[in-house]
Amino acid sequence: MDTTQRTEQQRSADRRRRExxxxxxxVVLRDGPGASMNAIAAEAGITKPILYxxxxxxxxxYAALAKRHTDALLDSLRAALDAxxxxxxxxxxxxxxxxxxxxxxxxVYRFLMHxxxxxxxxxxxxxxxxxxxxLRRMGEELAQVIEDRLDLGPGSHxxxxxxxxxxxxMMHAAGDWWLGERPCSRAELVRSLADLLWGRLAAAxxxxxxxxx
Amino acid sequence: MDTTQRTEQQRSADRRRRExxxxxxxVVLRDGPGASMNAIAAEAGITKPILYxxxxxxxxxYAALAKRHTDALLDSLRAALDAxxxxxxxxxxxxxxxxxxxxxxxxVYRFLMHxxxxxxxxxxxxxxxxxxxxLRRMGEELAQVIEDRLDLGPGSHxxxxxxxxxxxxMMHAAGDWWLGERPCSRAELVRSLADLLWGRLAAAxxxxxxxxx
DNA sequence: CGTGCATGTTACTTGCGGTAACCCCAGTCT
DNA sequence: AGACTGGGGTTACCGCAAGTAACATGCACG
Numbered sequence: 001m002d003t004t005q006r007t008e009q010q011r012s013a014d015r016r017r018r019e020x021x022x023x024x025x026x027v028v029l030r031d032g033p034g035a036s037m038n039a040i041a042a043e044a045g046i047t048k049p050i051l052y053x054x055x056x057x058x059x060x061x062y063a064a065l066a067k068r069h070t071d072a073l074l075d076s077l078r079a080a081l082d083a084x085x086x087x088x089x090x091x092x093x094x095x096x097x098x099x100x101x102x103x104x105x106x107x108v109y110r111f112l113m114h115x116x117x118x119x120x121x122x123x124x125x126x127x128x129x130x131x132x133x134x135l136r137r138m139g140e141e142l143a144q145v146i147e148d149r150l151d152l153g154p155g156s157h158x159x160x161x162x163x164x165x166x167x168x169x170m171m172h173a174a175g176d177w178w179l180g181e182r183p184c185s186r187a188e189l190v191r192s193l194a195d196l197l198w199g200r201l202a203a204a205x206x207x208x209x210x211x212x213x
Numbered sequence: 214m215d216t217t218q219r220t221e222q223q224r225s226a227d228r229r230r231r232e233x234x235x236x237x238x239x240v241v242l243r244d245g246p247g248a249s250m251n252a253i254a255a256e257a258g259i260t261k262p263i264l265y266x267x268x269x270x271x272x273x274x275y276a277a278l279a280k281r282h283t284d285a286l287l288d289s290l291r292a293a294l295d296a297x298x299x300x301x302x303x304x305x306x307x308x309x310x311x312x313x314x315x316x317x318x319x320x321v322y323r324f325l326m327h328x329x330x331x332x333x334x335x336x337x338x339x340x341x342x343x344x345x346x347x348l349r350r351m352g353e354e355l356a357q358v359i360e361d362r363l364d365l366g367p368g369s370h371x372x373x374x375x376x377x378x379x380x381x382x383m384m385h386a387a388g389d390w391w392l393g394e395r396p397c398s399r400a401e402l403v404r405s406l407a408d409l410l411w412g413r414l415a416a417a418x419x420x421x422x423x424x425x426x
Numbered sequence: 427c428g429t430g431c432a433t434g435t436t437a438c439t440t441g442c443g444g445t446a447a448c449c450c451c452a453g454t455c456t
Numbered sequence: 457a458g459a460c461t462g463g464g465g466t467t468a469c470c471g472c473a474a475g476t477a478a479c480a481t482g483c484a485c486g
Contacts, residue, residue: 016464036442047466049445058443088415114327135386151420158397162387162405163414169386170379173348177378184371192375199412201376202301207364226432249473260435265475 017054020044024065029107033114037061069108070134073101074141081145088194095190099175103186106179113176135172139165167197230267230277233257237278242320246327250274282321283347286314287354294358301407308403312388316399319392326389348385352378380410 023044027035037058041048055061080097083090102109112134143164146152152159170193178189236257240248250271254261268274293310296303315322325347356377359365365372383406391402 013463037444038442046464048443049467050465052444053464136390139386139390146414149420150414150417152417158401159405159408161396162391162402163409165390166383166387166406166409167414169389170383172386173352173382174375174379176382177349177352178375183374188371189375192372193379195372196376196379196410197412198415199410201359201363201380202411204363204365207362229433250475251473259433261474262436262476263434266433271474 013054020046020051020054021064021068024061025068028065028111029105032107033111066112066134069112070137073098073112073134074137076101077138078141081142088198091197092190092194095171095193096186098171099178099186099189102175102179109179113172135168136165139168142168170196226267233259233264233267234277234281237274238281241278241324242318245320246275246324279325279347282325283350286311286325286347287350289314290351291354294355301411304410305403305407308384308406309399311384312391312399312402315388315392322392326385348381349378352381355381383409 020040024035024040027040027043031039037048037051040061041051044051051061055064076097077094080093081090083093085093140161141164143161146163147156147160150156150160174189174193178184178186184192233253237248237253240253240256244252250261250264253274254264257264264274268277289310290307293306294303296306298306353374354377356374359376360369360373363369363373387402387406391397391399397405
């Protein structure tokens with residue numbers, strides 16, 4: 001009765017919410033992160049106030065949208081990282097998974113990395129979470145995996161966290177640059193990054209005939 | 214005559230431009246990247262259209278502002294990277310220089326790394342330059358240094374570029390996270406990152422008693 | 427003197443985020 | 457049946473910031 005009815009309405013609201021999110025998705029993918037609430041509402045076949053009833057404000061809508069994609073991407077990454085294989089292979093598989101994802105849907109990627117937060121009065125938004133939460137989440141998850149799986153001696157917790165965020169940042173920056181310039185194949189990029197993580201920078205010899213170092 | 218006058222006016226215009234930039238700087242440092250053109254104009258003691266005459270649009274002003282800070286930071290980094298010392302020392306010095314800079318003036322840092330927000334429609338902004346050009350410039354410069362100084366065998370050009378952007382991204386992401394959470398001292402962070410670059414990730418042993426990998 | 431020309435202003439338009447007030451229709455209670 | 461309530465929807469509006477005319481002023485040159 002009361003409960004069944006409430007769940008019924010709940011379900012209806014959830015379905016509506018999903019429809020709205022999919023419409024928003026289409027618009028954001030088409031117009032970029034600067035898509036207006038009016039455009040999104042129009043795409044969904046309704047008007048602005050409904051969006052605000054469901055998501056509070058633009059930040060809320062964008063957060064919900066970002067969460068969907070972020071969760072999906074993180075699932076793929078976890079799968080690659082958890083595969084039964086040698087460490088280097090897993091690292092390469094994870095890098096490749098990430099790069100494949102951003103290559104396949106660059107619009108989604110742009111949106112996730114530069115959600116543009118509040119904006120106007122942006123007062124409604126917490127200043128602390130200025131940046132893309134996706135990078136933070138990836139960094140934290142990777143840190144956890146590193147800490148769980150590797151024997152790093154004393155201070156392993158801190159070390160794992162630094163490495164987690166650092167490696168994610170490396171992947172992100174290299175991917176961003178690569179996506180813009182396409183200077184090489186994905187496989188080459190993956191190899192180069194893995195080589196970097198595998199200490200080839202430290203192992204390289206000084207160039208002969210260069211400036212005297 | 215003509216020329217002298219023109220240079221005279223040019224100089225005057227340049228001086229004015231600099232004053233405007235410094236005023237803009239003060240406002241952006243105080244109010245964050247969402248500072249309005251009105252506020253900047255008021256701080257400079259003039260009104261909006263003058264700003265637009267000098268910088269075209271908000272993007273132009275922000276680009277000019279960013280260029281100043283970016284150039285300054287890049288100069289410091291070049292100095293640290295060019296110091297006569299062992300490679301590891303230079304790497305650590307460069308990391309430390311970067312972290313010291315973002316620690317000393319987080320407002321500047323936020324502005325440089327997330328200029329896209331702007332404000333509401335942000336439609337005055339070119340979609341192409343979505344991200345911080347600072348990262349790209351740092352990546353390119355580092356790539357150049359790596360290629361010039363290290364002997365990487367065949368494919369060294371590509372490799373150096375990938376590494377340049379990757380390392381810069383690592384530094385940036387770790388720095389961003391560190392700046393927000395302050396989980397350890399700057400020196401510890403520098404050491405951890407350098408260790409990562411020096412192959413400690415690849416060299417670490419599997420954790421005993423953990424899940425069977 | 428008037429004619430450029432750079433510098434400055436006021437006052438406007440446009441477009442967006444966000445909100446208040448109203449509307450309508452399906453059930454429900456008495 | 458008829459008033460009552462509440463979720464889904466709309467129109468019309470506010471405030472604010474980017475960007476733009478159109479008008480005003482000071483100063484060199486012929």
